[in-house]
Amino acid sequence: MTDRSASAPSAFGKRSGASAIYNRLFTGFVWFVGICVILFILGLLFLLLQKGLPKLTWDFLYGLPSEIEEGGGIGPALFNSFYVLFLSLAISIPLGLAAGIYLAEFAPDNKWIGLVRICVEGLSSVPSIIFGLFGIAIFVEMFQVGLTILGGAVSLAFLNLPVLTRVTEESIRAVPVEMKNASFALGSTHLQTIRRVLIPVALNGIITGICLVAGRAFGESAVIILTAGVTTSGSMWDFNLFSPGETLAVHLWYVQSEAIVPDAQEIAQKATAVLIFFVLLINVVFRVPLWLNGRKTKL
Structure with a gap:
């Protein structure tokens, strides 16, 4: 008995030492992978921005695109x-x-709602070109309005709708049930609980989802090509919903693949820099409500 009790602490100490070594190795591996990913992202941004960013001018940002002569801008796009x-x-x-709020708070837990959730998740992973074909079928063939800004915007909304629905539902479901019950105990109605408790607490996840779909929509090209076209009306500030709706991503694709202007390569480099800059700016802008919500929660 004495020998066994004396050997037990030694064995436990060996296991603890091995666990500590494994913990350090895993921590070092995670740090290594994380640093590599960050360096890769920074290197990719540097390669994409180094040629186009120094050449940007206000004339390029506000100028009209040119089909033949060099020096065109990207203003309308x-x-x-x-x-x-x-x-x-x-x-x-x-x-x-x-x-998302309906699925999280009001939808019954049955097979039909389960099928709806599966369909929403499936639509979230459908290629964007499918929504472009859907936009063609609706706006070009059925309503015969042609390639327009309205068709592109609605098709992009359909593309983003499944993602926003799932993100909202999961964010609402992640709110602790104790907070919801406490709101009911204080006499709040279900609508008041959703407005004043569930949505504010789930705001971080909801805004993150909005930020993701906004960045995706800003850089989307396949849907816009099929539903809004590859041309603009030629005016800088054209709010007509039935005008052609070439965006910056589509203009970048067109210049890089089919344009005949002499400075097509330079235009593509500068358009790439502008596109990346505004996608990053969109992410920063959508982070402001998260920062404000965090300060309010701490107070």
Whole structure:
């Protein structure tokens, strides 16, 4: 008995030492992979921005595109990018939030709702070109309005709607049930609980989802090519919903693949820099509500 009890602490000490070594190795591996990923992202950004960013001018940002002569700008395409993004978010955010809240709070737990969730998850992974073909079938063939900003915006909204629905549902479900019960105990109605408890607590996840779909919509090209076309109206500030809606991503693709202007390569480099800059800016802008919400929660 004495020998066994004396050997037990020694064996436990050996296991603890091995666990510590494994823990250090795993921690070092995670640090190594994380640093490699960060360096890869920074290197990729450097390669994409080093040629185009120093050449940017205000004339390029506000100028009209040129089909033959060099020196054209991206003004209408850049405006269409923000215009289509705003319209698509104005459609998809209310619908996505409403659908996600319904699935999380009101939908019964049965096979039909389970099938709906499966369909929503499936639509989230459908290639964007499928939504472009859907937009052609609706706006070009059925309503015969042609390639327009309206068709591109609505098609992008359909593309983003499943993602927003799932993100909203999961964010609402992640709120601790104790907070919800406490709100009911204080006499709040279900609607008041959703507005004042569930949505504010789940706001971080919801805004993160909106940020992801906004960046995806701003850089989307396949849907826009099929539903809004590869040309603009030629005006810088064209709010007509039935005008052609070439965006910056589509203009970049067109210049790189089919344009005949002499400085096509330079235009593509500068357009790439602008596209990356505004995608990063969109992410920063959407982080501001998260920062404000975090400060409010701490107070």
